[in-house]
Amino acid sequence: MKYTLLAFMSLFVTTIVAAQIDAPQPSPSAMVKQTVGLTEVTLEYSRPAMRDRDIFGNLVPFDKMWRTGANANSTITFSDDVQFAGTDVKAGSYAVFTKPGKKDWKIMLYNDTSNWGTPRNWDDSKVVVTATVPVNKLKNAQESFTMAINELTMDSAHLQIMWENTMVAIPFTVPTETKTQASIDKVMAGPGANDYYQAASFYLDAGKDLEKAHDWITKATEMNPKAFWMFRKKSLIEAKMGNTTAAITTAKQSLEKAKAAGNDDYVKMNMDSLKEWGVKM
Structure with a gap:
C-alpha cells in the first residue's frame, strides 16, 4: 500500500513539473511585414511597456548600446538590396542596435542576428551601416x-x-x-530561352501538343545555342514525335556541346539515347 501511494505521488509530481503554464509575456513579440515598392521588408521585435517608468535616460541609459526593444535581437529583413540611410545594404536580415541620446540616436545594422540582447563580444566588422538621426518628440x-x-x-x-x-x-x-524596368524589358522583349524550354518540357511530360513543344524548344535552342540540356530536350521531343532521324541529329549536337562543357552526365545520357535509337557508338 505504501509503495502504491509513493508511486502515485511520484506520478502526480512528475505531471505537475511536465505541465506548462500559458501566461502573457511582459514584452510580447511582434512581426511587421510591409511591401515598399516591390521590396518586402519585415520587422521582428519584442514590445516592452512603460508601466509608469522613466524610459530614456533612466531605464534605457543615454549613449549606451541598446538592444532596441526587449529579449532577442530586434531584426529587419530586406528582400532586395537597399540603401539604408544612404549606405548600400545587401538583401538579408540584420539586428538593429541603437545608442539613444538626448538630441540624436546612433542606429547600427549588425549582420549577426543570433544574440539575446546586445552581443557579448561586439565585432565592428559585423556592422554594415551606422547612421545618426535626430530625436523627434511625440505629442502623445x-x-x-x-x-x-x-x-x-x-x-x-x-x-x-x-x-x-x-x-x-x-x-x-x-x-x-x-526592378520595374527589368520586368518591362523582359515582357516587352517576349519570352526568353528558359521560358520556351520550361513550356516545352511541360508539354513533353504532360503528353500535350508535341508540335507546339517542338516549336518552343527550337526557339530555345536558337536563343541559347550552347545549352546542351535544351538540345537534349529537343531530341527527346523529336523521338516522341516519331522523328528518330531528327532526334539522332539533335542528340549528337547535345553530345558535342556537353563534351565541350565538361558535363559527363549529359554525355552519358546522349550516348545512351543514341544507342537506343540504333546508332553504333
Missing part, C-alpha cells in the same frame, strides 16, 4: 515600444522607432525603378 506618449515602416513612397520609406515621448526615423530606399 507611446506606452508600448514600437517599430514601424512608415512614410511610404514608390521607392522609399522610414524605419520608425517609438517609445515614451521619443521617435526616431531612418530613411531607406528600395530598387523599385530598377
Whole structure:
C-alpha cells in the first residue's frame, strides 16, 4: 500500500513539473511585414511597456548600446538590396542596435542576428551601416515600444522607432525603378530561352501538343545555342514525335556541346539515347 501511494505521488509530481503554464509575456513579440515598392521588408521585435517608468535616460541609459526593444535581437529583413540611410545594404536580415541620446540616436545594422540582447563580444566588422538621426518628440506618449515602416513612397520609406515621448526615423530606399524596368524589358522583349524550354518540357511530360513543344524548344535552342540540356530536350521531343532521324541529329549536337562543357552526365545520357535509337557508338 505504501509503495502504491509513493508511486502515485511520484506520478502526480512528475505531471505537475511536465505541465506548462500559458501566461502573457511582459514584452510580447511582434512581426511587421510591409511591401515598399516591390521590396518586402519585415520587422521582428519584442514590445516592452512603460508601466509608469522613466524610459530614456533612466531605464534605457543615454549613449549606451541598446538592444532596441526587449529579449532577442530586434531584426529587419530586406528582400532586395537597399540603401539604408544612404549606405548600400545587401538583401538579408540584420539586428538593429541603437545608442539613444538626448538630441540624436546612433542606429547600427549588425549582420549577426543570433544574440539575446546586445552581443557579448561586439565585432565592428559585423556592422554594415551606422547612421545618426535626430530625436523627434511625440505629442502623445507611446506606452508600448514600437517599430514601424512608415512614410511610404514608390521607392522609399522610414524605419520608425517609438517609445515614451521619443521617435526616431531612418530613411531607406528600395530598387523599385530598377526592378520595374527589368520586368518591362523582359515582357516587352517576349519570352526568353528558359521560358520556351520550361513550356516545352511541360508539354513533353504532360503528353500535350508535341508540335507546339517542338516549336518552343527550337526557339530555345536558337536563343541559347550552347545549352546542351535544351538540345537534349529537343531530341527527346523529336523521338516522341516519331522523328528518330531528327532526334539522332539533335542528340549528337547535345553530345558535342556537353563534351565541350565538361558535363559527363549529359554525355552519358546522349550516348545512351543514341544507342537506343540504333546508332553504333
